[in-house]
Structures are given as C-alpha cells and as structure tokens.
Amino acid sequence: MTIADIRLLHPGPASSRPLALDDLIDLLAPADRSIARVRANAVSSVDGSATVDGLSGGLGGPADLVVFDLLRRLSDVVVVGAGTARDEGYGPLVLSDDVVSWREEHDLAPHPVLALVSASLRLDPSDPIVVDAPVRPIVVTTESSPREARVRLEEVADVVTCGVDRVDPRLLVSALVARGLRQIHTEGGPSLLGDVIAADLLDEICVTVSPGLEGGGGPRIASNPESLDLRALHLDHVLLSGDMLLSKYSRRR
Template identity: 50%
Template sequence: MEDPREAVRAVAVTIRRGEVMTYGAIAFTTGLHPRQVGRHVAALEDIPWWRIIHADGTPPPATAGPPPPCSRRRTSPSAADGWTSAPCSTAPPQHRRPLRRHRMTTINSLWPTPGTALTDEQLLQSYAPPSGPWLRMNFVSSLDGAVTRDGLSGGLGDDADQRVFELLRRWADVILLGAGTARAEGYGGMRLPEESERWRVEHGLAPQPVLALVTQRLDLDPASSVFADAPVRPLVFTISEAPAESREALAEVAEVVEVGETVVDPMRVREELGRRGLRRIHSEGGPTLFSAFLAAGAVDELCLTLAPTLEAGPAHRIAHSTLAVPTAMELAAVLQGDDELLLRYTRARA
C-alpha cells in the first residue's frame, strides 16, 4: 500500500501556479480523510501548501490577506468533487508559523496494562467495543481545548492519532457524522481500505460500514461524492419539518429517516440504527452533534487524543452548546505515542 504521506505529496506537487485545491479534493483523490490530509500537509515542507485551501474557498489564516492576482483559477463542474474556484497566492507567504516534521511513531500502553510498541491487532483489541449497542465519539484536541487549527481538525493530531483514527473505523457498523462537519472537513464516499475490509470480514462484520449523516435542514448535495461514491447506501437523519424538495432529492441517493419534529432526537437516531442491526456506532463529530448526543445521554464512550500543542484563538471545544451538560466519565485506558496522549473514557456507572 502506498505511503499516505507520499500520496498527498504526489497530488500536492501537481497544483500549478495560479491554481488551488481543497483538502477534500486531495482526500478524495488519495482515499484518505481530510483530517489525515491536513496532518500530512503540515508535515511536508517541499509542497506548495499555500495552494491548498478550505472547502469554502478561503485560505488558512497563515495565508489570509489580499492575494496577488492569479493567472488562472481552478474551476469545478460541481462542488461534489471537492474542487472550488478561489483567489490564490502564487508565492508562499513568509509568515507561516513553522510546524515540526511529523515522524512515524510507535504507540505504548501506559494504563491499565503497560505495554510497548503495540501492534495494530493489540490496539484493535484494546478498543474493542462491548457486544451490545454502543456509541463512541472520537475527537482530537489541543492542550488548551481547541478542536481545530485553521478551521479543520487535520492540523492537530500526529501519526499516533492518525493510526488509531483509522483503526477505530474497523469496529464500526455505522459511522455517524454531522452534516456541517462532513462539509467542512470535505468528506467523500466512506470507503475503508482493502486491509480494513479484510479484517472486518474475518471478524464477522460487513465489509464496509454505513455512513449516517445528521442534518435538520437537509442542506446536502445529492450529487456529492459522499453519496455517489459510497460503497453502502448512506442514511440521512432529519426532522419532519425539513424541506420536502430536499427530502425528495436526497431520497434518490440515501435512506432519509425522520427522527424528530423540530429537532433531531439522538435517542431516536440510536433506535433507528439498532433496528437496522447497526449497533456499534462510531461518531467523528462535530462539536454540535456531540453536545446534542451528550445532553440526551446517548454517548457511551469518548476517545480523545491530546495533541502536544497550544492553539489559543477562536476554535470551539469538542462539545459546543449554549447549555452545560455535566456528564461523569471513567478513565478506561491511556496510550502514548511520542508526545501525544490517547485517552479512552466510558460513561460512569450509576
């Protein structure tokens, strides 16, 4: 299998002067997640990183400011494939904050059972969910609580986080995601690599997990690669007041399920997934969805990577809502990879 960092490099070096490409477009081309693309872009020093932009066409803060005129702009036949048209800089800004180069790293277990240089299989067993219904949230955060850098989670985690991020998906019957996060992070068709597919089949799971999106407004593009390239027909959870026209359009490419009148009911989401035999629920955010499920008592576990960085700035926390929802958790495991800590918490027993 091609090294993912080299795959990102191979795509990035093809972006010509006067052209730009989004994190999501690189993710779609390489088969990676935009969060993984962000990490590799941060680590690579010999690519035109200033030409890689957000899905909405805006550059990261390091490249903000009036850009010089471009000789060309990359245009897209549709937003579905991740391309966008936006002003771009043809020379790298000189004030980019330097980032240390990422290194391939081993992962050690600190608690409850000490161990060094854990294999993928050992990591998978350490993260094995219970046999019954289970909802796991997975996030990365800076030491001061920021959930994103430059608006994306991809710049925060190092290689240990990326390794666990990929492995956690293997256990999932369904991957649950807020529509806003899917747009911001540039998700495409949810297809796990062949190695993960083989592992899942050997362990009695479906070859690929189902992707389930949560949206109250149904503001999703039916032509998006999220649907067009999905190996399994996605689920879309929404409310009865959602626009009828959008519902009809999305029903052509996904199963649209009502789980509330005016707001999405997280417990109904879990019930509907359970009815379809999708008991192991793995959620990748975002903060608003996490808050809603936390308030409903629908979260069983949190996997949280603490990235070795302080960010400051306006970034949200991993859970974002207007009301506080104190929820007691119990520490289940602590892993370490270089300077990262990978924490696993489960909901405290009553």
C-alpha cells in the same frame, strides 16, 4: 496499514515497545457487539480547542489517524454532521481491501454505513460522499426539512426523520439500532456530540490531546446550550505517541 509508534501508559505497567495492530484492536474493540454502544472520537489542543484554522485536521498526526481508522473498522455505522463532513472534506466511507477482509473474517459487513446528520438537508445528492459510498448511506433529518431536498436525496440515500425542527439523538440512536447498527460511532462535530452528551447517550469517548496551544479562538469538542451536571467517566487507557496522548473513557456503571 502503517502503525505509528504508540505505547501503552495506563493501565500499567507502561509498555517498553510499540503496540502492534492487534494490541490496539483489543484496546478499542467492544466487549460485546450485541449490546448497542455509542462511541465518539475527538481531538483537542492542550488548551482545549477542537480546531486549528477552523479544521480538526491540523491537530492530528499519524497515531491519531491510526485510532481514527481503527474506530471506523470496528463500527457498524459512522455518524457525522453534514457541516463537519463538508468542512473537513470528507469523501465516501471506503475501507481498504485488507480492512474489508478483516471485517468479513470477524463476521462484520464489508463496510460500515455512513450516516449524515442534517436538519436543513443542505446536501448535494451528487456529492461523491453519497454517490460513491460502497453502502447506501443514511441521511438523518427533521420533519421541517425541505421536501424537495428530501425527494432528491431519497434517490441516493435512505432519508430518516428523527425530530421536528432539530435532530433528536435518542430517535437517531433508536433508528440505527432498529436497522441492526448497534456499534454507533460519531465523529462530531461539536453540536452533534454536545447533543449526544446532553441526551446521556454517550457510552465511550476517545480523546486525543495534541501537543500544541491554539490560543482560545477555536470551539470545544462538544457544544450544547444546556447546562448539564458533570458526567463521571472511567479512564480505560492512555496511549503515548511522541508528545501526543490518546485516551479512552467510558461511562461509569
């Protein structure tokens, strides 16, 4: 794994050398894997947009990709909205051989499970994201999703119902934890992350601030129609790579 030049700004003192891979893992790893934890990762422009030309990829860079990969390495399950997976061109969740070896050495399953969230089940059961997955994926849906689509997907994935017309994030988290998938990592999109925040389930979020201005046309990293009270967070660390800031916040206890 190629490591970008990433330096620690906070907590101080600021590092005078790039962080090694093990340093980054120590910063991102959960303190106790036996305790269920919901984590998110997102990237934003300086002026608050989650996308450029409709995609988040244009905001990232080498350092952001390192954190993205490490968060997957450390998770039991990666949760993503089916629309986001489709728009961002997701492939099957396959880790490199060296990462698989690292996970096995740390008593983790070789690969995390991929959980796709889709209320409508507008998913192609022949899509490589499903059929080429190294671990049978999970599809999280609703009672109102089409039965025919459910039957087709059940041949290649575990289809789990978590809500009537809309996926309930509380039921989603409970279903994953019941399967032993305690380290839950979501990569969005904005509606899924907004629902997780509204349900007060988010324990930790990593946010990359990309050094650019988008102009206000793009969405935020989280979207929800409800008006919520401000949720206070604790700043765990801030990293710097070139002009890009990479931060991690956790909920205040």
